[in-house]
């Protein structure tokens with residue numbers, strides 16, 4: 279597979295990988311009978327140095343994902359100067375005490391999953407007037423160690439985020455269990471989005487994005503396919 283060819287430390291041709299992965303996305307979109315351009319690639323830059331991101335920016339790519347607020351805070355102020363129109367997505371768990379940094383740094387927060395965090399984000403958005411789009415993370419596999427609201431609680435939580443906290447909830451996100459068929463999880467997420475009138479579906483990673491596109495993903499989050507193997511282990 280594209281993603282696993284290069285070894286860590288080896289030079290990775292980011293522009294070539296971006297082109298290859300955009301082609302695979304376009305092919306999956308066509309195979310699913312969906313509109314061309316209906317699936318956006320979020321290039322997941324976690325653990326990769328700013329230079330790798332700059333190569334992607336130079337190749338014209340603009341949507342990126344980071345999973346840690348601290349890492350984004352260190353990398354992105356300089357990168358924003360290179361690409362003021364970049365769209366940065368938070369895809370990792372967010373602690374309530376980092377809500378301020380998250381609202382300042384990110385354009386989309388994909389990991390909204392509990393009332394305390396919803397309250398903190400709402401407070402920060404009211405204070406600053408900055409309103410990053412929010413996606414509710416759903417723990418579709420009901421894994422105890424994993425973030426995300428349980429599927430049975432998702433409708434109620436989405437309603438609370440919209441009505442009580444006034445957050446700009448635009449969609450849902452999930453990370454299926456590693457050892458299960460992802461299609462069932464993608465179908466479940468799409469169904470929860472449909473019945474809540476939510477248009478954005480962030481699902482699919484390097485190993486399973488073509489399946490996610492078949493089940494309606496509007497955003498796929500690809501790290502390895504774009505940047506090669508990660509440099510350091512990620513928690």
Ligand SMILES: *Cc1c(COP(=O)(O)O)cnc(C)c1O
Pocket residue numbers: 322324345369370453483484485499500501502503
């Ligand atoms: C790291 C990460 C990705 C990208 O994973 P790859 O398998 O390298 O494409 C996507 N989503 C989340 C939430 C991640 O943490």
